[in-house]
Amino acid sequence: MNIPYTVEERPDTGLYNAKLGVWLFLASEVMLFGGLFSAYIFLRFGAPAGAFHEWGQELNVPLATFNTMILITSSVTMVMSWASLKLNDFKKFKLYMGVTLLCALVFLFIKYLEYTAKFDHHIYPSTNTFYAIYFTLTGLHGLHIIGGMAVLFYLWLPGNKMWNSDPEQFTNRIEIVGLYWHFVDLVWIFLFPILYLL
Amino acid sequence: MSNSHDSSDIKNHIKVYLYVFGALAILTVLTVAASYLKLSDGEAILLALIIASVKGSLVAGYFMHLISERAMIVWILMLTSGFFFVLMLIPMLSYIDQARLG
Numbered sequence: 001m002n003i004p005y006t007v008e009e010r011p012d013t014g015l016y017n018a019k020l021g022v023w024l025f026l027a028s029e030v031m032l033f034g035g036l037f038s039a040y041i042f043l044r045f046g047a048p049a050g051a052f053h054e055w056g057q058e059l060n061v062p063l064a065t066f067n068t069m070i071l072i073t074s075s076v077t078m079v080m081s082w083a084s085l086k087l088n089d090f091k092k093f094k095l096y097m098g099v100t101l102l103c104a105l106v107f108l109f110i111k112y113l114e115y116t117a118k119f120d121h122h123i124y125p126s127t128n129t130f131y132a133i134y135f136t137l138t139g140l141h142g143l144h145i146i147g148g149m150a151v152l153f154y155l156w157l158p159g160n161k162m163w164n165s166d167p168e169q170f171t172n173r174i175e176i177v178g179l180y181w182h183f184v185d186l187v188w189i190f191l192f193p194i195l196y197l198l
Numbered sequence: 199m200s201n202s203h204d205s206s207d208i209k210n211h212i213k214v215y216l217y218v219f220g221a222l223a224i225l226t227v228l229t230v231a232a233s234y235l236k237l238s239d240g241e242a243i244l245l246a247l248i249i250a251s252v253k254g255s256l257v258a259g260y261f262m263h264l265i266s267e268r269a270m271i272v273w274i275l276m277l278t279s280g281f282f283f284v285l286m287l288i289p290m291l292s293y294i295d296q297a298r299l300g
Contacts, residue, residue: 065226197232
């Protein structure tokens with residue numbers, strides 16, 4: 001028996017089921033990060049005036065700016081990989097998906113450099129409340145990148161066989177993993193200024 | 199977003215994606231530049247959040263296709279936004295209460 005509404009839209013929602021499922025999942029993710037953003041506000045207000053800004057001076061703004069550009073680039077290549085499938089250009093899909101994965105790897109490598117630089121200066125989550133929330137937020141975001149990469153890699157290589165058997169369903173899979181990936185980018189767009197610049 | 203796209207539609211979408219990419223890159227540079235302005239804490243936070251919100255709206259609107267998405271998704275997100283707002287309001291209320299008590 002086939003799973004219903006993997007390609008065609010349900011008459012009541014106007015969506016295929018996986019897309020509705022991913023949007024509901026993203027709504028729960030908003031609340032997960034929302035709780036931590038709330039904690040950030042709490043800790044910032046609880047710290048001595050100007051302390052959060054001063055503690056954040058140890059962070060590397062040029063590296064984080066570069067990382068922001070990398071993640072934005074990965075979002076564009078992600079949506080281009082979906083558009084390539086819509087244009088029946090599988091080769092371009094593979095190229096764009098490969099670039100997306102490469103961007104994700106570069107992002108993680110830079111994050112690794114940032115973390116090791118902090119540890120070398122004996123800065124840990126226990127150093128102060130700023131670094132407690134900095135490591136929590138960026139660590140959770142990094143885990144989301146790793147999780148996304150696992151799915152992207154699966155769809156890029158082993159899972160791409162579906163393109164031959166059911167191209168529409170495969171295209172939908174790329175669309176919904178793209179939604180997740182753009183969400184991860186969106187979270188970083190807010191993390192970057194609040195942690196590195198303010 | 200509807201599943202029925204013809205190739206000229208998609209080619210137009212690709213142009214828009216590239217424009218959005220350019221706008222996001224420029225806004226990222228603006229975010230960093232704005233942090234060097236001599237602003238009060240409140241003004242700096244407000245400006246940074248405004249720029250981040252514009253960037254977030256571009257990603258959600260165009261890359262996630264929210265601009266042409268079904269009403270069902272929009273309703274789910276409006277509900278989520280309401281809960282998110284409450285979540286942000288809780289520490290603010292606590293801060294205001296502390297300030298009131300001195």
